[in-house]
Amino acid sequence: MDAQRTLRRQISCVGIGLHSGNKVNLTLKPAPADYGIRFRRTDLGDLEVPADVRNLAGIQLATGLARNEVSVETVEHLLAALVSTSIDNVIVELNSPEVPIMDGSAAPFIYLIQEAGVKTMAVARKYLKIIRPIAISRGDKRIALYPSDHFKVTYSISYDHPLLRHQSRTLRITEESFIEEVAPARTFTFLKDVEMLRQNGLALGGSLENAIVLGETGVLNNALRFEDEFVRHKILDAVGDLALVGHPVIGHLVAHRAGHALHTEFAAKILEETQAWRLVEAPVEGVTPLPVTLPVKDAARLAN
Numbered sequence: 001m002d003a004q005r006t007l008r009r010q011i012s013c014v015g016i017g018l019h020s021g022n023k024v025n026l027t028l029k030p031a032p033a034d035y036g037i038r039f040r041r042t043d044l045g046d047l048e049v050p051a052d053v054r055n056l057a058g059i060q061l062a063t064g065l066a067r068n069e070v071s072v073e074t075v076e077h078l079l080a081a082l083v084s085t086s087i088d089n090v091i092v093e094l095n096s097p098e099v100p101i102m103d104g105s106a107a108p109f110i111y112l113i114q115e116a117g118v119k120t121m122a123v124a125r126k127y128l129k130i131i132r133p134i135a136i137s138r139g140d141k142r143i144a145l146y147p148s149d150h151f152k153v154t155y156s157i158s159y160d161h162p163l164l165r166h167q168s169r170t171l172r173i174t175e176e177s178f179i180e181e182v183a184p185a186r187t188f189t190f191l192k193d194v195e196m197l198r199q200n201g202l203a204l205g206g207s208l209e210n211a212i213v214l215g216e217t218g219v220l221n222n223a224l225r226f227e228d229e230f231v232r233h234k235i236l237d238a239v240g241d242l243a244l245v246g247h248p249v250i251g252h253l254v255a256h257r258a259g260h261a262l263h264t265e266f267a268a269k270i271l272e273e274t275q276a277w278r279l280v281e282a283p284v285e286g287v288t289p290l291p292v293t294l295p296v297k298d299a300a301r302l303a304n
């Protein structure tokens with residue numbers, strides 16, 4: 001079996017919220033087995049929102065969660081860092097409704113996780129292994145999952161812009177490949193959209209320090225981190241949004257021109273399509289995965 005993991009110790013950082021522009025304190029804390037990833041608002045008496053697709057809230061520029069009176073925004077880059085480093089259980093404390101945007105990538109969160117260290121637990125991790133294809137499309141936007149022995153992502157984007165007319169990349173996601181090839185890729189936006197967002201009181205914390213900004217013919221930032229940083233960031237977003245199914249996924253995710261709305265709609269559909277996957281304790285090549293009995297928690301989720 002693969003054992004569940006949490007952090008060895010708690011760790012904190014300070015950043016700003018993308019929308020509000022306000023300072024945010026973020027603390028990652030170890031949590032017990034089967035706790036999952038939960039956001040805790042210290043400014044609201046420690047109320048929690050689990051990172052679960054059932055708690056999806058407004059999907060605008062980023063992915064948000066809400067339960068009862070509690071909400072958190074812009075969860076996807078942190079979730080991508082946590083699932084890709086196989087952190088199953090963690091408390092994410094925030095004193096504000098937004099996860100700090102940091103540099104617009106997942107690299108600062110990887111750094112935090114590495115600084116905190118990882119602790120292995122005595123309970124098996126359960127993977128959601130895809131056994132039949134699942135797909136949805138909305139116009140020319142598509143997303144699907146196919147059976148595979150590994151978690152792989154193929155993403156393609158095309159925009160009416162000279163720098164990113166078409167970019168496509170396939171990557172097997174492991175802790176190493178995510179850290180080296182995906183985590184540093186920053187979010188991107190178009191200069192023409194920035195004005196509109198500002199007028200609507202959004203993206204007040206946005207700057208060239210935390211996003212690639214595309215002008216008419218090029219980027220306003222000094223340099224890109226990768227030639228195809230844009231599609232790599234879309235992979236990052238998809239990995240983070242898919243984390244909302246509550247288990248690491250074993251399958252090949254294929255997305256074309258998707259975004260947070262389609263990623264999260266798809267995450268909800270995965271949980272509905274119970275004939276298309278099963279929970280297993282070992283995804284490794286050459287090892288026959290062991291079917292596991294659904295715990296009460298998951299059975300309840302499927303009944304929703």
Ligand SMILES: [Zn+2]
Pocket residue numbers: 076077187233236237
């Ligand atoms: Zn993003």
